[in-house]
Amino acid sequence: NAGVTQTPKFRVLKTGQSMTLLCAQDMNHEYMYWYRQDPGMGLRLIHYSVGEGTTAKGEVPDGYNVSRLKKQNFLLGLESAAPSQTSVYFCASSYRPPGQRTYEQYFGPGTRLTVT
């Protein structure tokens, strides 16, 4: 049981280039999320998905697109990278423990992206 995994771990892009970050989870969690983490700003939600084939915008969605073609995978795309997208990106998935109405969220190891 690998939990939540992310690919790649590091990446350097030039302005205008595109790339896709892959998140995978093997816990059969229904909900998945993409966050970015910048110094002094905590984690901010980019996009999220409540199930296969569905996605929705979070707090900071501009410049990013996502897809969830399979339940276990959640992809984050940057079509034209900008220096402002230099950040650490975390994927997470969540489940609802039996008897609870709230969800516990677990994170992947992160991807450090630098855009020059």
Place this chain on the structure above:
Amino acid sequence: GENVEQHPSTLSVQEGDSAVIKCTYSDSASNYFPWYKQELGKRPQLIIDIRSNVGEKKDQRIAVTLNKTAKHFSLHITETQPEDSAVYFCAASTGGTSYGKLTFGQGTILTVHP
């Protein structure tokens, strides 16, 4: 939307002392309050959480308290050890109605000096 404020931004203590980190939230519908610990270069790890139907929860040296009336919750670490040094984040969620989405505080850098 929800807004979570976290204080202090940095906290320095001596080994064996207690540490307290406080968070306030704005949405009275929030009902789930997790705390995450993030070591340098690592992922955030869930260390404790509290739901709105309880006022306090303990797990060994860590505890969380919740005051729904005042809309604030706190993390308490007793008998701190150097390995407690990390960034701690609080978060809030309205649970199922928000699809488990979390709003995070800005983080507290805790340093425990031997």
